[in-house]
Amino acid sequence: MTESNRTVSWSVQDTPIGPLLLAATREGLVNVVFRAGEETARDAVARLAARFGTEPVRDRSSHLDQAIGELHGYFSGTLRQFTVALDWSLCAGFNRRVLHELADGVPYGTVVGYQTLADRVGEPGAARAVGMAMGANPLPVVVPCHRVVESDGGIGGFGGGLEIKRALLALEGVLPEPLF
Incomplete structure (x- = not known):
């Protein structure tokens, strides 16, 4: 088709x-x-x-x-892994490889660094490209780009806004719930 x-x-x-x-x-x-x-x-x-x-x-x-x-x-809070079929046609190449690794290899309640994700797809030194792939993710939340953080412990960026990233990480127990 x-x-x-x-x-x-x-x-x-x-x-x-x-x-x-x-x-x-x-x-x-x-x-x-x-x-x-x-x-x-x-x-x-x-x-x-x-x-x-x-x-x-x-x-x-x-x-x-x-x-x-x-x-x-x-x-x-009752679902920890999405099983819906995904149509990957809105991404290709490096971005698709990174997003597949993210979807398959970074489970609920965990985080991964940009550099670690680059290493996992066989592209050491491509941490910034991983960040670009996260920003171009056509399937956020389901393909959990909110779980990618900076190696120094910083939260990193997020296309949906940092308040949404914090809320998703808090939902998964990675961060404490916001006070307000």
Whole structure:
């Protein structure tokens, strides 16, 4: 199946970290977008339409339903590992290798350094490139880029904002809950 004839379904879900746009194809969950208010959701859907050559539909699919259910389980503390099928078509090359390693090799409640992740994919010295891959992650939360931190103990950056990264790490027990 070519990308130009894929059906893309999407939904916006309220979560403890704000609204998330979830999009799925027949292959699996393809995109998660933070702060998915009306304008952000419209922009994300337009980017998906341009990429896949078809207008995404605000409809539910089996992968989308599974992702929604798993996210609710994750945020309620009952799910520690996502099993929804993933469609990796929005990333390639080095980024895809790094994100696969992250998804498969950094479990719930743990963190990994940028350099360690670079070493794991056979690219020593590519810590900054790992950071770029995290920033380009089309599947945040599900592919847990929030678990990547600086080797000196710093929290590092995060495309969704540091307050969301802190909240996700607190949910997983890595950081204490924020006081306010």
